[in-house]
Amino acid sequence: MKEAIRQVIEHEAKAIQAIPVEDGMLDAIELIHRQVHQKNGKLVTSGMGKAGQIAANIATTFSSTGTPAVFLHPSESQHGDLGVLQQNDVLLVISNSGKTREIIELIELAENLYAGLPLIVISSNPEGVLAKAADAFIYTGNPQEVCPLGLSPTTSTTVMTVIGDALVVSMMNKIGFSNEDYAKRHHGGYLGSKSRLQAESERRIDVD
Structure with missing residues (x-):
């Protein structure tokens, strides 16, 4: 059992080390800084299921480190919560598949409310609908899930969390927090x- 646990940890560690550090991360940091710290908007994060839990964590961590942020549930957005969006906000969505229906619907609704609202996407699918709609696309590296069935979000959510931490720390450094x-x-x-x-x-x- 200890060896099995060690293998899980090693699998996750390798996935983190393999996260591509590309221009999409830099673009995301610049978008958040411009919209929040220069235009007085806020960061709005979203995701469904486990990805949504990661998005919520990213929002609270940003807020506690000087960058106002809120989590918007994609389903609740269709029942009035979309009203949390304001003109100078920036939207960050997480979808491992890059084609989550509720997230696609959310960005369509957001565009209808405020055309041109900047969009950041974290996903394992660079060819997905969301990636193509993004102003800044952050690729996870598409890690294989450590789940023995290859189904349950495990390694993918670990990678998403680390990407969120990288964005938060980079912003803290940028604003001199x-x-x-x-x-x-x-x-x-x-x-x-x-x-x-x-x-x-x-x-x-x-x-x-």
């Missing part, structure tokens, strides 16, 4: 205390 900035957004718990201590330490260093 500091411990003091973090502390203002994260008041409770261990991380709130740690960020305030680190911010105070930075202020003492600056004074000295």
Whole structure:
């Protein structure tokens, strides 16, 4: 059993190392920066099923690190939640297949509401409908799922999470996000205390 567990970890690690670092990531970072930090819009993420859970995590992580973001459920968007979109927003969607029906419908509805709304797509399918509609396409490398059936989203969601982390950290560096900035957004718990201590330490260093 330990060997089986080790093989799963090694499989996932290789998939992460194989993520292509291409211009699509740079394009996505520039789009988010322009729409959110220059035009005062926000990042709106979306995805169905497991991909949706990753999209929600990406949104909350962006928000806590200085880039306002929200998760929009693609099905709920058809029942009024589409109204969360504003003219200067940027939409980031995740679809492993690149042809998820609900996501395709979402971008069509978003285009009808605000024509030309920038679209970022994270997918394993560079030839899919979503990839062709994207202003910035981020390719996952199409990793094989570690699931023994090859069905359950496992390795693909791990890769999506890492791509999200790469975007978040890159944006933090781009906007110069500091411990003091973090502390203002994260008041409770261990991380709130740690960020305030680190911010105070930075202020003492600056004074000295």
